[in-house]
Amino acid sequence: MTLTREAIVEHLKNIVGKERVITDEQVLKENSHDRYKKFETIFGVYTTPIPAAVVKLADTNQVSDVLKFLNENKINSVAKTGGTATEGGLETIVENSVVLDGSQMNQIIKIDETNMLATAQCGVNLGELEDRLREQGFTTGHSPQSKPLAHMGGLVATRSIGQFSTLYGAIEDMVIGLEAVFPNGEITRIKNVPRRSCGPDIRHVIIGNEGALCYITEVTVKIYKYFPENNEFLAWALDDMTTGFKILREVMVEGYRPSVARLYDAEDGTQHSFDQFAEDKCVLMFMAEGNEHLARATAQGIAQIVEKYDECRKIDSRLIENWFNHLNWGPEKIAEERELIRKNLHIGFTTEVSGNWDCINTIYENAIKRIREEYPHIEDLTMLGGHSSHSYQTGTNLYFVYDYDVKDCKPEEEINKYHIALNALIVEETLKAGGSMVHHHGIGKYRTPWTKQEHGSAYYILKGLKDQFDPNGIMNTGTIYPVE
Amino acid sequence: MKIAVCFKIIADYDRLSGKDWEWDECRFVDMSFVRRVFNCFDESALETVLKLSRQLENVSDTVELTALTVDDEQGDLFLKHLMAVGYDHAVRICCNNRLDLRFNPLVISHLISRYIKQEGQKLVVLGMQGGEGDNGQTGFLVAEQLGWPCIREVIDVVRAESPDCLKVFSRIDGAILKQTIKLPMVLIMGHSLNSPYLRVPTLRQKLNAKKKQLTIVSNIELGLDNDALLNKDKTLMDLYGQKPGKSCVFLEGKTAQEQAQRLYDQYLKERLS
Numbered sequence: 001m002t003l004t005r006e007a008i009v010e011h012l013k014n015i016v017g018k019e020r021v022i023t024d025e026q027v028l029k030e031n032s033h034d035r036y037k038k039f040e041t042i043f044g045v046y047t048t049p050i051p052a053a054v055v056k057l058a059d060t061n062q063v064s065d066v067l068k069f070l071n072e073n074k075i076n077s078v079a080k081t082g083g084t085a086t087e088g089g090l091e092t093i094v095e096n097s098v099v100l101d102g103s104q105m106n107q108i109i110k111i112d113e114t115n116m117l118a119t120a121q122c123g124v125n126l127g128e129l130e131d132r133l134r135e136q137g138f139t140t141g142h143s144p145q146s147k148p149l150a151h152m153g154g155l156v157a158t159r160s161i162g163q164f165s166t167l168y169g170a171i172e173d174m175v176i177g178l179e180a181v182f183p184n185g186e187i188t189r190i191k192n193v194p195r196r197s198c199g200p201d202i203r204h205v206i207i208g209n210e211g212a213l214c215y216i217t218e219v220t221v222k223i224y225k226y227f228p229e230n231n232e233f234l235a236w237a238l239d240d241m242t243t244g245f246k247i248l249r250e251v252m253v254e255g256y257r258p259s260v261a262r263l264y265d266a267e268d269g270t271q272h273s274f275d276q277f278a279e280d281k282c283v284l285m286f287m288a289e290g291n292e293h294l295a296r297a298t299a300q301g302i303a304q305i306v307e308k309y310d311e312c313r314k315i316d317s318r319l320i321e322n323w324f325n326h327l328n329w330g331p332e333k334i335a336e337e338r339e340l341i342r343k344n345l346h347i348g349f350t351t352e353v354s355g356n357w358d359c360i361n362t363i364y365e366n367a368i369k370r371i372r373e374e375y376p377h378i379e380d381l382t383m384l385g386g387h388s389s390h391s392y393q394t395g396t397n398l399y400f401v402y403d404y405d406v407k408d409c410k411p412e413e414e415i416n417k418y419h420i421a422l423n424a425l426i427v428e429e430t431l432k433a434g435g436s437m438v439h440h441h442g443i444g445k446y447r448t449p450w451t452k453q454e455h456g457s458a459y460y461i462l463k464g465l466k467d468q469f470d471p472n473g474i475m476n477t478g479t480i481y482p483v484e
Numbered sequence: 485m486k487i488a489v490c491f492k493i494i495a496d497y498d499r500l501s502g503k504d505w506e507w508d509e510c511r512f513v514d515m516s517f518v519r520r521v522f523n524c525f526d527e528s529a530l531e532t533v534l535k536l537s538r539q540l541e542n543v544s545d546t547v548e549l550t551a552l553t554v555d556d557e558q559g560d561l562f563l564k565h566l567m568a569v570g571y572d573h574a575v576r577i578c579c580n581n582r583l584d585l586r587f588n589p590l591v592i593s594h595l596i597s598r599y600i601k602q603e604g605q606k607l608v609v610l611g612m613q614g615g616e617g618d619n620g621q622t623g624f625l626v627a628e629q630l631g632w633p634c635i636r637e638v639i640d641v642v643r644a645e646s647p648d649c650l651k652v653f654s655r656i657d658g659a660i661l662k663q664t665i666k667l668p669m670v671l672i673m674g675h676s677l678n679s680p681y682l683r684v685p686t687l688r689q690k691l692n693a694k695k696k697q698l699t700i701v702s703n704i705e706l707g708l709d710n711d712a713l714l715n716k717d718k719t720l721m722d723l724y725g726q727k728p729g730k731s732c733v734f735l736e737g738k739t740a741q742e743q744a745q746r747l748y749d750q751y752l753k754e755r756l757s
Contacts, residue, residue: 273520276558322499322518340681344683346684379688384687
């Protein structure tokens with residue numbers, strides 16, 4: 001028998017204590033969405049069903065007890081920590097869902113200098129962990145724009161990536177061990193070892209599961225020595241993205257590992273004020289870091305490659321360093337963005353995809369062309385561009401960026417009229433060219449129409465995980481897996 | 485109606501750290517590595533006037549908007565942006581780059597007022613102060629030289645019943661003053677809650693603006709030679725950094741609730757009421 005909203009709340013109070021079960025209406029509304037529906041929520045419109053409760057979890061045992069209860073009663077759960085998700089993964093689309101808030105599980109458990117490991121609970125803010133490590137001369141190497149707000153659990157759950165990924169890798173390259181709880185209440189720990197050959201790497205069942213398979217309670221990541229004094233910024237202006245991709249490839253294939261390797265098209269550059277020093281030009285930038293010898297050799301090697309290209313004009317590296325140092329989004333920037341949206345009815349979104357070197361330029365050109373030619377509200381767009389910000393030996397990512405004036409529609413219609421439509425064109429073009437539809441935000445709830453196409457025959461494996469670990473379908477319904 | 489908005493482009497001071505504030509022998513701080521932005525009060529002025537022009541056009545008034553700045557070539561990008569969002573004319577008054585105009589609002593006001601007289605504008609709107617010199621005088625001096633009425637701390641301006649007048653909202657002693665004023669006039673924009681940000685041009689508007697021409701006027705063309713631009717009344721003697729005083733109070737209380745109550749009673753209540 002389905003439990004009523006009131007009964008769910010009552011049971012939850014019995015499990016974790018009444019002070020940990022929040023039912024305040026405003027809190028529930030704010031927990032019914034993430035940054036995906038930022039426009040409508042700024043105007044006080046909440047179209048997603050509001051959850052029955054938000055549970056402030058205290059420890060792993062509580063996670064286990066609560067999940068077991070939800071599983072037995074087939075109640076949908078949405079895992080949450082920092083709440084910075086951008087793809088609808090935190091939306092409570094099922095009536096009477098329960099938000100499992102791990103933000104109070106916020107202890108840094110251990111910094112192990114010998115084995116170069118840091119272990120933190122899911123609710124530890126990455127910025128705080130990073131500050132603590134830097135006091136001791138270390139870094140995680142993970143620095144997404146959301147660093148001031150995001151928590152370790154969410155970062156791992158969404159396979160996040162940071163601005164220094166080209167050197168340090170993405171979160172999946174950093175995670176050594178994990179603790180996670182499955183819907184039946186089973187607590188699992190994956191031990192911290194440098195490498196092993198003991199069957200498939202089961203960390204990857206948990207990393208990136210977006211709360212659709214299990215709840216991450218603890219994370220152990222690698223740490224690195226931190227040498228900010230050796231950072232070297234390099235930047236050039238150039239005519240087109242094609243050359244930029246070519247140079248990025250050469251840098252990667254030659255074996256250089258700058259921490260930052262970015263390529264902006266002219267349009268995207270304007271929103272970062274790059275047009276003030278490179279009007280109508282693309283901008284290619286790098287940061288070399290690490291110990292003195294490595295940083296210097298990396299910077300020199302990259303400069304040698306880029307300077308072979310006559311169209312590249314050197315830019316004062318201080319401009320890039322200053323810009324880069326102000327890239328992160330803290331609460332004040334989010335508040336400012338909300339105010340701007342409210343006053344000017346103007347908003348921006350991104351869609352991040354990836355592709356191998358042989359198709360990335362095709363994805364870039366075709367997606368932009370298709371939007372320009374087919375998108376019916378192109379007149380409302382104020383910006384349409386893109387950049388690459390994470391490169392690999394085999395390819396790179398593309399971050400499409402588009403801003404628009406919201407015209408002639410209700411707040412709740414904005415997302416369909418603009419972002420969903422634009423996102424669809426980009427995803428379709430990416431998949432057509434052989435790329436991946438999501439690079440680092442996670443699938444969330446709005447790219448699920450393409451999950452099967454993305455994985456092709458390998459969807460069998462992905463589906464098998466859901467069938468095995470969440471047979472009752474109570475883990476973040478509608479995320480990663482399309483609602484059948 | 486011809487309306488001119490005067491604006492200034494400044495370095496984004498939020499992106500300067502304490503260690504960046506080092507000046508050379510001419511007492512200039514190197515900000516060349518920091519992006520430039522519209523001075524915040526001028527940004528409000530620019531947006532407010534765009535909104536006003538739409539109102540005036542709705543009652544079939546012909547409105548001609550001019551954006552005006554005193555700057556070097558770096559100002560051109562901002563002028564193009566303003567053409568894209570709806571300004572009909574974008575004018576840059578250029579002077580000898582080596583002159584220090586930071587603390588010389590008198591010369592700036594002469595340059596502005598001469599251009600205004602020449603072009604027969606009816607309304608001039610400026611921000612109340614620019615971040616660089618923080619002089620807060622240019623608007624008043626422009627009004628003085630034009631012999632026009634001047635309203636300071638303006639927060640909004642809208643169409644009035646009579647086509648010769650405008651309704652002006654300004655702050656005065658904590659209250660908001662609403663006046664209907666006959667043109668011509670100078671308005672000095674303060675903190676506008678209605679229009680804090682300038683709108684963003686669409687892709688098409690940006691493309692169209694690229695085809696438009698900027699107007700570049702020199703100080704000589706406005707009848708002021710280089711000698712007239714020198715700051716003869718004032719000499720910049722020194723610059724020094726102000727050390728912000730910091731203090732800390734620990735709130736006592738047995739529980740968090742007690743501490744929060746004290747915080748509210750002693751520090752927040754008055755501010756929030």
